Each structure stands twice: as C-alpha cells, then as structure tokens.
Amino acid sequence: MKDTKYKILAYFDNQSYRKLFNEVNSDYAENLQILLHNLSLFSYDVLIIGVILYKENISNIISAIRKITQIPIIILTDASSLLCMSWKKELIYAGADCVMDINSTIEEVDLQIFSLARRNNKQKITQKQSETMINKGKLVMDHKKHKVFWNNVALHLTRQEYNFLYLLAVTPMRVYTFEQIYQLVWKDYSVGDIKNIIWCLVKRLRKKLNVVEDGAGNCIVSVRDIGYKFELNNENEQQ
Template identity: 35%
Template sequence: MGNRIIIIASEHELYMRSLTSVEQWAEIYEAKGVQDALSHLTVFSYHLILIAIQQEPEFICQFVETIRKLVSAPVMILLPEKTKERMTFVEAGADVVLEEPCEPEEIRLQAYALIRRYNEWGSKEKKEDGGIVVGPLRMNSLTRTLYWYQAEISVVKREFDFLYLLASNPGRVYTYSQIYRIVWQEYPQDDITNMIYCMVHRLKKKLKDVDMQAYNMIHSVKEVGYCLKLHNE
C-alpha cells in the first residue's frame, strides 16, 4: 500500500466514517493519545497526520506546533464543530482544516491530495544532487562523499548515514531510538546506546584528524541522543 496515516482522534461517528474512507488505500495507525502520537512520530515515518480531537483550540494549536518541530508531513485537522479560528490552526502549521458536518468523501479527497503532493515533493527532493551543505561540511548521498572544506573524509556506511541524518536537520536532537531505527534500519534492541556511542566515537576521531571544529560539531545530549551544531550557528 505504501502510504501511512497516523490518526489522533476522539471516538465519534464522523471519525469512524472518515477512517473507513481512507483505510482502503493507506495503512492506518490509530494513536492512543497525544503522547503516543508524538512518540510514534519520532520513530516512524507517516505521509499524513489526521487530528480530530475534542480539545480546546489552544491545545490543538500547541499540539500542531509540536508536530511541526518533529516532521514535515502534512497535517489535516477535523474540527468537531464550527469555529472562527480556522486560520489560527493554519498559522500553527496545519495544511487543511475541515469542519463538521463534513462528508467522508471530502476527507478522503483532501487526504489523497495532501499525500500526493507530499510524495511528489519527496520525489523531487530525491532527484536533486543529494547534496547537503552545513558551513564547511559538504555531503552527497548519491556519491556517498564527505568533505570538510576541501578535505575529503573517508567514513563507513553507518558513519555517513548518521552524520547525513544530523546534517539534514542541524540543531534537531535525534534520540538513540531514532538514530538506531534510521541508521541500522532495525527496531531498537539490546544496548543500542553503547552501540551508537562506539560508532560516533570512531567517526569523531576521523573528524578530529581533519579539524577540531569538525570534531565538535556533533553534540551529545545526555541520556537523549545527538545533534549537529556548528559553533558559529
């Protein structure tokens, strides 16, 4: 099927009919709540986030803002009743805001359109030269090359994938679980913290041989994970 949707919703009739309208062409995960949704978004990739919770507008806006700090996937909000604050949700980061009464077919069409645009955008990005530039750091995912200024640094696959992950979103902290899932492409198991630490230690040693600034750009966040940040940022 390919497409994956995470739904955060209260139990009501419209939600159930809407779910039926999209589950035929997408894999659905029904979050058990806001915290469960945020936990999943930090580990798994989704093509659409559908929010249909009966909460105060301020709460929903804060939830959307938090999501926007984690992922770029489109967000659709289904409001339980008419409101004059639709623009507020869009400003918070939502892509589509629908109001009840709303036919399941409308939800299905909007969801399909959002996922299609998101996939097209992702395909376009992948067709580019695969390059990332962060200060003196230059990486290319197609040629699997890594440069610091003009010096090429030889790294193994997991070292490259780890650094490319951090460089793709400078300043964002990736948890040990996220890093393991993306770099190792496996579900976290055993002592992943030590495994990641050893890999990072080897990588940083290679960076240190080139430049201390390169060595220092990988920041360890105690008991959480790692991020990339240059001193002049």
C-alpha cells in the same frame, strides 16, 4: 477515498470515528506514542487527527509532530469547535494545514488529502534532488555514491556512522532525540542502553573528523539529555 493512492496516518481520540478510515490506505495510531513512533520511522503523505475529547492537548501534539516532520496535517473536529475562530487559529499557528468538521463527507476529506498530498509530494521530489549532494561548510556528502569529504579529504565511515551524519547534516540545527536516532539509523526499536550505543558511535565519528582537522568533530553537537544536532561553528563554516 478508498481508491486513493496516498498513504495516510490517522489518529483519533474517539474510537467511534476510526471506522471512517477502515477501507482507506491508512495506518491507525492507537495512542500518541505510536503516532510519534510511526512518523519517525515511516513515510506518509498526510496525517489526519480527529479531535473530540482532548482539545486542550492538540496544539502541543501538533507542535511535537512539527519537530519530527513537515507532513501535511488535517484536523477533524466537531462543528461547535469550528465556530471558535481563536481555536482554529491556534491549531493553524501550531502547524496544522487544514481544520475541518469531523462530519464532513468522505469526498470533502478526500479533496483536502489530494490537494495537500500532491503539494507535499512535489516538495519531496525537489528536496530529494537537493539532498543527493550535501554541502555544509567543509562537509560534502555524495549520497548517491555514499561518499563523505571534510575539507576535500575523504572520510571512511561505517554504514551507521554515515547514516547518522547524513541524518543530522541534511537538517542542520534540528535536534534528534536518542530514540529517533536509534530508530532511523539502526532501523530498529529502541531497547537497552541506546544512549551509550549512540555515544560510542558519536565518539568514533568525531575522532575520524578530528583526524582530518582539529575541531571538525564539533559539528556534532550534544543536546543534554535529549540527543544530537548538526551545527557549524565559524571555523568549519569556511570552505
């Protein structure tokens, strides 16, 4: 597996298993906060989670990850846990793609990585091709030319305004937290009063949209104490 071309993020609740990935093209998350941060900011082909100690929390962790990314997830756990079919079902239903014995050979794990990463990369290519042009109601974004139109009227946005709108519009209805928005739009760690920084950007962006059409800025929806999402209402869904 050390010759694999895929980039892996590994997270183990038992430090003794970290050695499995010392020679692999992988990043290792020391804790859950780093894990979620890396998934928000960087691109990986596969996520591997080793679960030995804190099994009761793993479904919640997987659910939290699925709100950020659809990366393939491999769960490695002890053999006794694999005998419990209800627990395996719980992990799969939460969003895991594969549940394996943590004592599986490197070759067995490698085959799963190859299979899941290959499928995921094909989906990424298809998704990337479709994301070069975004048509959401009256909003059109040409990502190649970095141009934005609302109801066929060009919008002149700053780089951060564009990146923020693109982030939300490419995944409608998905709620991005303030921390995720700051990391993905500003490409930096979230420090200081980031809520106010983002609020100022949203205020400017809504104003530019509303100049073109009254109420257009309502497509940027605030989710109280969490962040923002993109959502069209009945009026701005119409072309």
